Amino acid sequence: MRYLSRIIGFFSKPQAVYILISISLIFFLSKNLLPEGLYISGHDSGLALDSKLFLETRLYAWDERINFGEDNSLLFGSLTIHAFDYLSSLIAGVPFAGNQINIFFWLSLIFLAGFTFAYQLKQKLGRNFVYIFPYFILINFYIFQSIFILERAKYSLVSAALFFLAIIVSVIDKKLSIQFGAILSALLFSILNGGSWLGLPLYGGVLVILFVMSVFIFLDDLRNKKFELSLRFFSTIVFTGLIFILINSYSLFPYLRTFLKTDYKILQNTTTIDSNKAWLDYISQGSSFLNIFRMQGVPDWYETKFTPAPMHPFSDFYLRNPYLVVLSFLIPIGAFASLLCVRNSSQKKVIAVSSVIALISMIFMAASRSPWGFIYEFLYNNVPGFLIFRSSFYKFGYAFIIASSLMLAFTLSCLTTGISSQKVFLKYKNQINAILIIAIILSWLVYHQKLFNNEIFNWRENFSTEVSIPQYVRDYSEYVKNENINDGRVLLLPKLHNVWLSDGYDWGYWSLSTIHYSLTGQTVLSNSSGLNKQEREWVDLLYAAVSAGDAQRTESLAQRLGVTRFLLKMDALTGEGWSGGENPDLTRKKIESFNFLQQEKQFDKWILYKIKSSQTPLFSTENNLIELTQARITDVSPFLIKNRAVLKDEAVDEKIDNFIRARIDTLNCQSCVIEDAIQPHEFIWSRLLPNSVLFPLKLSLENRALQKISDPYIKRTFFYNLLLKRSAEVSSMFLYKTHDAYIIGSLKMIRDSINQVLSLSRQTSSPDNFSDAKELLDYVEKIKELLVSNVSLERSSQMSSILRDEISRTIWSIDQLKNYYAPVLDNMEQWSSEKVFEVDVKSLPYQLYLDKTSLSRRMDRTEILPEIIINDESIPFNEITSDRVDNWISLPSNNLKLGKNKLILKFGAPQNILKISENIEIKTPEGERKCVRGSLAFTPQGDTLLLKVKTSGSALKFFPKSIGKDELSEFLDWNTLITINDDYKDEYFVYHYPLPLADSNFYICGEKNHYPVFQEFIIQEIFKPKVIGLAKTAQEAVDNNKISYQRINPTKFKVNNNDSHNPYILVMNQRHSPSWRLKNSNGSKLNNPSFPIDLYATAWIIDPSQGKDFIVEYQPQSYFHFGLLTSVGAIIGLGVYAFIILRKKR
């Protein structure tokens, strides 16, 4: 009570009442937003459904629960936020982190931080300011936009920034010592730390505030020729930084290794704005200055630049309501009116700093948008690490909100003080003041009324993060906890949506990570977003086996991937809805037919199945390996059933050769590249043309760059790019009708570059090199097109004969260059029926296999088998007598020699797979059209179709349309339409058309209202046969090892192999990371390097002399322990230091 009365005594009575009422209002708001029985969950909020368990997982550097395990060392910093989650769930009496108490805590914290900051400025900005500012900082669109996921990381930094500013003001005003200020600030940022190192970009706002304050304080001191304030300010910042590092050692030490090994390189690698253009366009689509001024511009509000997102719960209300639009303009007027309200120098300093912070943070919030976007672009393109601020609106936004709220609150504070100080009201000054403040706060709340409705949790139609957790989900969680199920992985069924990879349920939960991440301590496997490429291939294979009802393959893959249980969820979203996965009913039918499974328990809509004969899945041994030459699993999986695979480039241990029994070469179809559409490199518009006085400078820069290149391949690419540059200049000069002399000069330079490319091609590439020939086409076809169009236009009659000759000469040079690749380019048609492979045989016997499913088919859907030509000799081949491995058929391989061989698969001429069925009349945006409708004879291979059309005097329109109810009614969207001009009578119109949906119909329409007429309309399949070579290198060895293991914690295991007599491979079925270390039983480190096995798991080669007992440990965990000791030591030391300071003061 004594402390309470001391705290209350610290504030005046009205302030204490104000705080009590405001906190009560926030409490009722929290209750209103989150009624009893509803909790915030999903949408990657990190709000755990079992907050205690989730907090425990944050104590380990490895999270084994997600698929094949994931590094967690980056996330130690989130311990504080998840500790708040757990505490709130304890108080609320529920296991869920997204409870009322949690929402109340964070909103109150922001409010109190705002109040503390305002209270420190009371002397400068007036008494009324203290009451108004906290409401502005709490109730605004920036804060409430993310309340649907209770974004604690952001809220923590907003609060920390406000508390920190309050401390800095106190230090500058000498109310607080530098040391004490630094200790408080560092503690503050350590507790309210933005989540983890992942939250580092959220410090963007703090950086802007500090930068502006530093400049102001320094310049002010420079003017006064006293540097006391600067010294105080910078000392506080430096000490805060140092103490912050000490206190955060527990999260910094484990992450440092990851940072130095990978993240540092990523940060060093400055990227260009173009690589993230799509994201930046999205994030800044609403962040125009006009919107930011009005405290709007949140990216989620907009569907396009000016259209409100239809699924947003309230953006339409604020963007379309004319009264609210007009009212919103009072915010910038009020904020910048503060510049007129200042009455003394201290007010002026605060308002000037705030105004600059507001304007600078606006520049960053608007990101790459004009007119100030060049600053952001420059920093993005040139400053290493700046790319972490790619979601700039959110990262810098709170600096603007703080500054703008301060200015607005100050203006209103001046206004209210002015009104209440009028002689008329002098008698009731305090009452008038109170009434005006209440009126302002009420008006602010009424304006933001839409934020107080629990609709703000709806982030999409029928989707909300405010959910009622079904009892069966809780029952399942309890069952897993009570039965202590942690032997092996649980495969989640049905399969998640292939593109969204999201876990969604018909009761409203939706997230990109599976629900189990926040629900149980169990390891689950699904096709969720955390998988890497190879892991995904394995998981997809397992799902495909389930889907096909192949029990044997499902069991074998499940055992291999460490799966011991299947969990079928009948409440999962299905393909009928948005982001829905596979149908659970169909999946149920399949798995209930599997004899190797038995139902373990049913939890209403969740059914748990167990594999009857499950083994210890996490550790095993291996003696026989298959070497792969390409990091692809799916294609060669039938060959990997018995043995594990290794990619030799990744196996750092030389002893690996002793375990390799076979090698699989994935052969590339070299000629197939020619069938792809030519992808012309675009001309880049050039500002400096040859007629500019600065042009020689451009040439000299190019020469300097050229001199630095020694590699002939890179040199050739450089000359190709020079060709493009010069051609772009020529194109511009044609357009601007520049003097012929300049164009001729450029054409000569183009020919020089062509000659250089030709001579370099002779050095580096053979004439039958398909990929180099394709590269040539990609570069020169557009240049040739430009020159041909100019020489054949009317303008050619007006151009000088010298220029015409020069153009012709350049076209001839291009043809000469193409001639070098004549064996490939002379008859390009043939490569659609002849597929060329290079087979590099390193050891014999060597067997070729052809994937039958990758072949083209006849109209009766039977595969077309090729004629086999090896080293120019045709080899007889009979499919019936050839061996098979699943869908792979063996090809005659006896003629293969050691070294390089040429394999040609010769198919018949490609056929037209379009079947035209009927004439039809349709309604289009251009009126009634008469068309013919057809479909494909079968679903073709690949992702592109080849269109070859000969017209018959009139133009055609062509487009596919997915078969469905609205196939005929909706022809408004003609995105997929192409027009074929009428001038393709004698030659083919050739077009690579992206393969539409499998169930599409194809429409060919006449341009006017008559049925289309054409000579030929051909659609050909573009297919790439898959061929592999299998070389058996050694006899398989018998594996006699018997292994047992004990799990200490997710980062430490004890392994025993009593039967080892020969070297063997120890396999740990967790994602490979070099940080997994092997130690012997007494804890000393063994130097056996780990390598990925099966392209994802971790393995070591072990010699029996190294012992029988081992410890497998994830190294960052020991760094965490060391860091934790340092942190605890630092906190104790600082506590003692602070205690001494306080005692001395007393």
Place this chain on the structure above:
Amino acid sequence: MIKILINLEQKLLRISKKNRFKIYVFILLSLLMFLSPYVPYANVFIDSQMAVLTSLLLFLFLFRISIKGIFLVVCVLLIISSIFLLLDQFDRAENLGNYIFNILLLQTILFILKPYGKTKS
């Protein structure tokens, strides 16, 4: 009414006479700025928005416009942009918003540069 107009005209004349050199300098420099986007090499550095910004800067410094004056201009522009928004002329409103930002930037710079005690409006 006519009297008011006459007074206004005389007032304008007085101001114009008093500031004639400044007006000439402003017109000349502004013309130069507005022509810059069309001049080879100069257009590499100056686009039309930059020309408007520089001319504004010139105007504010040459005629020593008070912070209050600038604020009034901002208010008028904000009102106009609100009208554009209501009329669904989003691009125009946005462009105006960009100019308002630039003016506010100038206002802040002027505010900082003015010595203490002279900011009373």
